[in-house]
Amino acid sequence: MERKKTKSRREFISSSARFGMVLALGGIGGLAFRKSTADQWVWQIDPFKCSWCGRCATHCVLNPSAVKCVHAYELCGYCDLCGGYLIPGHSDRSTAAENQLCPTAAIERKFIEEPYYEYKINESLCIGCAKCAEGCSAFGNGSLHLQIMHHLCVNCNECAIARVCPSDAIKRVKGSDPYLMKGDFTAGDGET
Numbered sequence: 001m002e003r004k005k006t007k008s009r010r011e012f013i014s015s016s017a018r019f020g021m022v023l024a025l026g027g028i029g030g031l032a033f034r035k036s037t038a039d040q041w042v043w044q045i046d047p048f049k050c051s052w053c054g055r056c057a058t059h060c061v062l063n064p065s066a067v068k069c070v071h072a073y074e075l076c077g078y079c080d081l082c083g084g085y086l087i088p089g090h091s092d093r094s095t096a097a098e099n100q101l102c103p104t105a106a107i108e109r110k111f112i113e114e115p116y117y118e119y120k121i122n123e124s125l126c127i128g129c130a131k132c133a134e135g136c137s138a139f140g141n142g143s144l145h146l147q148i149m150h151h152l153c154v155n156c157n158e159c160a161i162a163r164v165c166p167s168d169a170i171k172r173v174k175g176s177d178p179y180l181m182k183g184d185f186t187a188g189d190g191e192t
């Protein structure tokens, strides 16, 4: 019985993860480049090098920045106590504004099944400040991370953020494969 319940939960999370990823990839893969083409080189963040300094929000030539948070659902622990969502010293684990780490309330928290919660990024509200990515990496699995979104980026000759990035995390990648998202989101069935 317990196994059935566990499997059911895993199936739910797995299907939710795939659905989330379909949305994410649909939102990314389905988007046309603004200025670049698949033949060109474009700028992208290596999420394993990013040190969440905050300059992605303040140094892009665009305002708001072309850098947004993305979520690798396959890596997420669906934690109730989410270091990417809850501000340190939060009064309770709720969606109240004062408990949220994100300065623009761009992260949506949804209850799935005790004790699991799902976190989705509202790209239109995200300013790329990296606070959630830092919190997630400090206390969780690091599933929240930053990427340059190519339907927004104007592909500057020299990326203004790359010039000031203290971690040398921004590099040129092929336009045909323009994202460096964490993990393989389509492999596996969520079973462990």
Ligand code: SF4
Binding pocket: 045, 049, 050, 051, 052, 053, 054, 055, 056, 129, 130, 146, 161, 164, 165, 166, 167, 168, 169, 170
């Ligand atoms: S400037 Fe570099 S280290 Fe800072 S948030 Fe952006 S990618 Fe990360």
Ligand code: SF4
Binding pocket: 068, 069, 101, 102, 103, 104, 105, 106, 107, 121, 125, 126, 127, 128, 129, 130, 131, 132, 133
């Ligand atoms: S904390 Fe910053 S990077 Fe994360 S979702 Fe909010 S605005 Fe975007």
Ligand code: SF4
Binding pocket: 043, 059, 060, 061, 062, 066, 067, 148, 152, 153, 154, 155, 156, 158, 159, 160, 161, 162
């Ligand atoms: S290339 Fe230009 S528009 Fe794109 S992220 Fe860098 S500064 Fe922003």
